[in-house]
Amino acid sequence: MNAQTPSSAASRLTGALLAPVRYLAGIIDLPLRGLQKVTGLTGMASFFLLPNMAIFTIFVLLPLIMNVIYSMTGGTAIFLDSRTFVGAEQYSRLLDCGSYLDSGTCAEDRFWIATSNTAWFVLLQVPLLLVVALVTALVLNRELKARSFWRAVFFFPVLLSPVVVGLIWRWILQRQGLLNLMLFETVGAQPHTWLTDRFWAFAAAIGVSIWAHVGFYALILLAGLQAIPKDIYEAAEMDGTRPSRVFWRITLPLLMPNLLVVLVLALIRAVQVFDEVYVLTGGGPGTSTMYLIQYIFETGFASQLRNPGLAAAASILMGLVLVVLTLVQLGISRTNERKGQR
Amino acid sequence: MSRITLNKLGKSYGQVHVLKDIDLDIVDGELMVFVGPSGCGKSTLLRQIAGLDRPTSGEIRIDGRLVNNVPAADRGLAMVFQSYALYPHMSVRQNLAFGLENARLPRAEIDSRITEAARMLEIGQLLERRPGQLSGGQRQRVAIGRAIVRNPTAFLLDEPLSNLDAELRISTRAELAALHARLGTTMIYVTHDQVEAMTLAHRIVVLRGGQIEQIGAPLELYNKPANRFVAGFIGAPRMNFLECGADGNALVLPGGHTLNKAVPAKGKVTLGIRPQHVKLAANDMGTVPAEVTLVEALGSETVVHTMAAGNQPLLLTLEGQHKVTAGEKVHLKFDDDRLHLFDVEGLRLN
Numbered sequence: 001m002n003a004q005t006p007s008s009a010a011s012r013l014t015g016a017l018l019a020p021v022r023y024l025a026g027i028i029d030l031p032l033r034g035l036q037k038v039t040g041l042t043g044m045a046s047f048f049l050l051p052n053m054a055i056f057t058i059f060v061l062l063p064l065i066m067n068v069i070y071s072m073t074g075g076t077a078i079f080l081d082s083r084t085f086v087g088a089e090q091y092s093r094l095l096d097c098g099s100y101l102d103s104g105t106c107a108e109d110r111f112w113i114a115t116s117n118t119a120w121f122v123l124l125q126v127p128l129l130l131v132v133a134l135v136t137a138l139v140l141n142r143e144l145k146a147r148s149f150w151r152a153v154f155f156f157p158v159l160l161s162p163v164v165v166g167l168i169w170r171w172i173l174q175r176q177g178l179l180n181l182m183l184f185e186t187v188g189a190q191p192h193t194w195l196t197d198r199f200w201a202f203a204a205a206i207g208v209s210i211w212a213h214v215g216f217y218a219l220i221l222l223a224g225l226q227a228i229p230k231d232i233y234e235a236a237e238m239d240g241t242r243p244s245r246v247f248w249r250i251t252l253p254l255l256m257p258n259l260l261v262v263l264v265l266a267l268i269r270a271v272q273v274f275d276e277v278y279v280l281t282g283g284g285p286g287t288s289t290m291y292l293i294q295y296i297f298e299t300g301f302a303s304q305l306r307n308p309g310l311a312a313a314a315s316i317l318m319g320l321v322l323v324v325l326t327l328v329q330l331g332i333s334r335t336n337e338r339k340g341q342r
Numbered sequence: 343m344s345r346i347t348l349n350k351l352g353k354s355y356g357q358v359h360v361l362k363d364i365d366l367d368i369v370d371g372e373l374m375v376f377v378g379p380s381g382c383g384k385s386t387l388l389r390q391i392a393g394l395d396r397p398t399s400g401e402i403r404i405d406g407r408l409v410n411n412v413p414a415a416d417r418g419l420a421m422v423f424q425s426y427a428l429y430p431h432m433s434v435r436q437n438l439a440f441g442l443e444n445a446r447l448p449r450a451e452i453d454s455r456i457t458e459a460a461r462m463l464e465i466g467q468l469l470e471r472r473p474g475q476l477s478g479g480q481r482q483r484v485a486i487g488r489a490i491v492r493n494p495t496a497f498l499l500d501e502p503l504s505n506l507d508a509e510l511r512i513s514t515r516a517e518l519a520a521l522h523a524r525l526g527t528t529m530i531y532v533t534h535d536q537v538e539a540m541t542l543a544h545r546i547v548v549l550r551g552g553q554i555e556q557i558g559a560p561l562e563l564y565n566k567p568a569n570r571f572v573a574g575f576i577g578a579p580r581m582n583f584l585e586c587g588a589d590g591n592a593l594v595l596p597g598g599h600t601l602n603k604a605v606p607a608k609g610k611v612t613l614g615i616r617p618q619h620v621k622l623a624a625n626d627m628g629t630v631p632a633e634v635t636l637v638e639a640l641g642s643e644t645v646v647h648t649m650a651a652g653n654q655p656l657l658l659t660l661e662g663q664h665k666v667t668a669g670e671k672v673h674l675k676f677d678d679d680r681l682h683l684f685d686v687e688g689l690r691l692n
Contacts, residue, residue, distance in 0.1 A: 238415060240416070
């Protein structure tokens with residue numbers, strides 16, 4: 001009797017599973033060999049890159065080119081063949097201002113309101129986010145009980161969809177929301193209209209975006225903190241360094257490369273603020289929380305008198321700002337790499 | 343200068359006892375070396391003295407003052423770390439000044455101390471560079487400089503040469519010895535390298551499993567190891583050990599050969615003999631037969647690996663160059679005055 005050993009059974013199973021692959025490989029082997037004869041080895045590399053290049057072209061490059069073309073056309077029609085070429089007229093309209101500090105003097109005042117709101121948002125949210133992320137990272141870097149749990153807690157909002165973030169906080173902050181209920185139950189406070197008050201709505205937009213993203217930045221800073229050798233802190237301890245001086249003279253300078261990366265990433269993200277705030281406030285009250293992306297979206301698609309050309313021009317201008325910030329980030333990364341190599 | 347005394351010092355992490363009842367008295371100006379294999383507790387012991395860790399039990403006294411709960415910076419000690427632990431974003435000058443600024447010394451005093459340390463260590467030309475722009479040897483000097491400028495009562499050095507290449511290690515070792523002679527300050531030096539320990543120490547503490555195996559001057563440890571562990575750890579190549587029988591007047595080697603030697607015990611004993619104390623003999627009178635398995639000709643000496651006395655590995659180091667080949671049958675002569683005997687517990691008998 002022939003006893004079947006486990007190894008021979010396994011090899012038979014592997015052979016059976018691989019059979020279709022071998023069959024397919026056999027089918028495409030001949031044409032591929034033929035193609036290589038025609039194109040050569042470097043030509044084959046291009047052939048295999050083709051699918052990715054096609055995806056990049058269809059979903060990134062073509063829309064980019066079309067956006068530039070749209071920004072030089074006028075009218076409300078969606079399809080390009082129905083639109084008229086207007087040159088730089090859309091850009092002129094966007095940039096036509098009596099004073100750039102007063103949106104009321106601008107031809108397209110909503111664009112400048114959105115720009116001003118975005119600038120204020122960036123100026124307030126980014127430094128606050130940096131401080132909160134740094135404090136969070138410093139706390140999570142300590143010897144805490146259930147440290148992994150706390151790290152997960154702070155990172156969890158990053159995993160949520162921005163729409164979900166917006167909905168959660170709207171549920172908390174609306175007039176009949178959880179916050180007002182808690183304030184009434186605890187101190188008997190009358191309900192406050194957090195999301196319809198200009199100041200509080202702006203503060204809520206900043207607070208919610210910090211809550212949603214701080215985990216990601218704290219994680220980058222935490223990695224930086226953990227990369228600082230323990231010996232250096234022990235040397236500082238032997239040197240009799242006060243804790244505050246340890247922070248300012250050792251931790252902060254050694255964390256600076258990570259802080260710069262976080263700063264630039266947070267800047268880019270803040271300029272692009274939209275989804276969670278749009279769900280939370282809808283840009284209101286009035287236009288007090290309307291930011292650039294919302295302006296572009298509404299101008300191009302959501303307003304009754306839509307103007308895709310103007311939206312495209314605004315997005316190109318915003319894109320230029322993002323390109324500058326990205327170049328700054330690349331510069332910082334390269335400088336850090338060079339420092340690391342030294 | 344200072345005297346450091348440890349009384350029944352212990353350190354545990356949960357159920358793991360890293361240090362057990364350490365008693366030690368390090369006198370003023372002494373260069374004491376802690377040596378032992380990895381995980382023996384030597385660095386942990388140094389960290390307790392430094393104040394970077396708190397002991398679980400026992401006392402640490404510096405010049406008679408109990409310092410168990412005194413912060414590291416207030417113990418008057420300076421430490422040189424294995425990794426040097428220089429502040430990478432500061433220049434050498436800033437590294438040296440940092441501790442002095444913490445102590446709020448006047449600027450003139452800080453500058454004067456830095457200048458003096460830089461002159462002593464010949465790092466004057468490096469003061470404006472950052473650690474990343476220095477070689478390993480230069481970083482090591484800066485780390486020592488950072489300790490010197492604090493005018494400590496004792497230096498603690500945690501494997502300071504382990505990151506240097508072999509050649510630099512030898513020259514820096516000599517410089518450290520010269521520095522100690524010049525400063526006259528108490529130094530505690532941790533190493534796993536017994537050659538470093540032998541060449542630098544006034545006294546050596548051999549540690550194993552968190553306990554002291556022996557304390558003594560280097561040659562005392564070499565000539566009279568208290569137990570089999572110390573005998574094997576001190577000396578290179580390590581001591582040969584042969585399991586023998588003893589009847590009071592002779593040792594019976596594995597394979598049946600006997601050595602006439604008064605043995606203060608009967609039954610099983612371990613015979614220890616250093617490779618330098620075994621010679622090749624011209625005849626078989628009072629010798630042990632062996633077969634050469636490997637010859638390492640180093641020029642100034644020849645290391646011969648053999649299988650002897652009932653097929654046990656036995657190493658001998660011969661001065662100069664010898665024509666011995668692998669596979670050759672030889673006779674080995676043990677130096678009777680250099681035999682070490684250990685009982686079944688591993689404790690010295692003779």
